[in-house]
Amino acid sequence: MDKFQAMLAFTRVVEVGTFTKASELLDIPKPTVTRLIQTLEKELDTKLLNRTTRRVTLTTDGAAYYDRAVRLLSDLRELEGVMTKAKSNPRGRLKVNVPAPIGLAIIIPALPEFAARYPDIQIDFGVSDRPVDLFLENVDCVVRTGHIADQSLVARRLGDVRQVLCATPEYWNKHGRPTHPEDLNDGHVVIRMISSRTNRPFPLVVSKDGERVEVDGQRDYTANDATATLALGLTGLGVIHALTFQAATHLNSGALVEAFDGWRADPIPVYIVYPPNRHLSSKVRVFVDWLAELFARHERDEKKTMQGQK
DSSP states (O other), rough: HHHHHHHHHHHHHHHHHSSHHHHHTTTSHHHHHHHHHHHHHHHHTOOEEEEEESOOOOOHHHHHHHHHHHHHHHHHHHHHHHHHHHHHHHOEEEEEEEEEEHHHIIGGHHHHHHHHHTEEEEEEEEEEOSSOOOOTTTOOOOEESSOOOOOOSSSHHHHHOOOEEEEOOOHHHHHHSSSSSGOOOOOOOEEEEOOTTSBBBBEEEEETEEEEEOOOBOOOOOEHHHHHHHHHHHSOOOOOOEHHHHHHHHHHHHHHHHHSSBBBOOEEEEEEEOOTTOOOHHHHHHHHHHHHHHHHOOOOOOHHHHHHHH
């Protein structure tokens, strides 16, 4: 038995006085209304209604049950109203963790747009690449790049970030501009990104027209942060594999010059990760959707910028 439907049928019969009118208001057949109330009486093991050919009246137990049922149905309607309002006007505090380069260059600069759209959501930002336990640390969602190892979490792909091999004009003037990635393995200083988790350099593999080349080069300088790597490259100390969204301004100004055209590393996927929940809270849902929209726009803009370099 549908307890909610039975309770609703019972209160309607009491309020309008007949099974016929109640069935019309509920838009269900009269026999269904009769069956629902009979089943309710059987389950409660008491008679709720006195029935005659002309009218329906409450028994003593029926009157007590009616008072409680009306209150319960009213509370339920109020709860549904609150939830509906929350969906159209999400509110609350959202705890998010993002990698520093993506957070500082892409997400945080666009945040006024999110705040204007959802003024009742407050965000606590954590900026790091370290593993985050969403449950123990009470974090709503994290943005991460690369492979997501924890299969117990939901990972929605937002897009990709890309990298470009580049250096300052002064560096190229001193060491010569390469014509092929293998040239960087011979006498060039390649400033490498080191994983803060493994303390080992990230592989630097580029490809073009089906040919793949791993770049190593002389490593006099390393950094465990993409922003620091970019800063080292801007000093003219060596060649860097910079994130394109960080390097774009410097490529446009001529402060950095791409090593060669067409050679690219595989795109790095970006995910928004959150705990599995069949009823995802509205504040998380709108933030996830906004991030997907933001990254789609960012990829379009970045593509135009990089095409302008050629």
